[in-house]
Amino acid sequence: MNAFVPFAAIIASSLFILALMWMSHPSTARRGVRAGEIGMLVAIVGALVQHEVVDYNLILIAMVAGAAAGIPMALLMPMTAIPQRTAISHAFGALAVGLIGAAEYYKHAHGEYAGSFIMWALMFEMLLGFLTCTASVIAFAKLQEIMGSRPVSFVGQRVVNGAVALAALVIAAMLALDPTQTWLFPAFVALALLFGILLVIPIGGADMPTVIALLNSYAGLAASAMGFALGNKLLIVAGALDGASGFILAVIMCKAMNRSFANVMFGGFGKVVAGAAGGKDDRVVRSASAEEAALQLENASSVVIIPGYGMAVAQAQHKVSELYQALTKKGVDVKFAIHPVAGRMPGHMNVLLAEANVPYEQLIELDDINPELPQADVALIIGANDTINPSARDDPQSAIAGMPIIEADRAKSVFVIKRSMNAGFAGIDNPIYYNSNTQMLFGDAKDMVGTIAKELAGGGSGLH
């Protein structure tokens, strides 16, 4: 039976690669999931038939319990909770990696010295695993709003973070060189866990897309490190694929904010500019009613809708889809402009709108929609703020200067649905609200879009 084991690894690795290949387009993506599932099945069977494995009871109980927890989670999870789910699944995955590392460590601590390379790989694996675990739990708590999404900072934060990281590394090195010092091991685990917490508490809600992607990458690298420590090539491949994926997504998110990794991780975004917000001035804001907006929308020939995190918070995606249907029925061309960092994780807006039955061809990326905006009759902004802030383009002094934006202000007229005149996450003033072609629709996104959609569906101009 053991002859099957290396082949299982090759088959599973190939299927994982195919799975990612088929994710390139929505039309083949579900095939990718099937490939991944079959690959996983082959890998698990390969692990179970190894003749070193003699006791199946615990394994089967854990797998049944895991499936019993995982299946309802997958079926009942509302789509709005996808960012939280992703964060907590990184925590689970990283915890598994950490615990396997710990079990391996104790094996080596009491046996013959395994060699420095294996020990280093093992310590690296656990460091990444444990820190990713707590970092993901904090990210989850912020996304689930158990914790405030504002950055948490304290005096000497960098010094403390640095000291904790250094201490963890020193102990890791001591254990790698001499694993028999088991009394040091709990301290190492505690420091790694603590470092994960410290790493994420200073990061604000709007940076979550980058952080989640980065944690995804860490979880993958930890799995790869485990492959090095256990001498398992399948783990190395799967971990490298996951690591590459998280890394690329994190790079895309950083570029979409014109910021560096270091700036996201250590910048404490959102506190720097607090003083700039709320500056009083006498600029005029024009507000409009839902009826007026409906009238203008139905007389438009092209409309670009720009959703942001506010749409997710208000759970307005189904009403937005109704609006899309109503306008399309009237022959208006409606497109959605999706900023890469809109929402709380990569692709967040796309999932919400797809769930609400907006066809995916209408969801257009930043670079493709910007050339079309000057021709658009109406840009309708729903719960987006910093991603459409023209000062990122026009004002080199702005805290978000250089960040690529959706150029909503170039449309012939602009409607902004917003609760009040409060500044967005970055706390930066947004000049688009004061432009002469902008009208504000004050209110809850869901109610406001619902009213506009009703006006449109009611036939005619709906003005009484």
Add this chain to the structure above:
Amino acid sequence: MSSLNPDYLFVFILAAFVGFQLIKKVSPLLHSPLMSLTNAIAAVVIVGAISITGEEGATPLAKTLGFVAVFCATVNLVSGFMITDRMLKMFKPRGK
């Protein structure tokens, strides 16, 4: 044994290159399902957890740690694949 087996590094580098090339081609539409799919794939660490838990002469500590690891990895792989599929089912082209 004390030095790096170059085969492993070779495999890692190749897999990372393949990963970069493939992920770059993934439509930004699907970045959320991509994350849950790669997360499910990374749950293949379950094979390590299975060895730790079930191998001959495993200590009670190793069995306990392995048990929790198998549980966590199973939760991830089951919910990861299922949620990915649920998300992808929602992405429909025009006229459907």
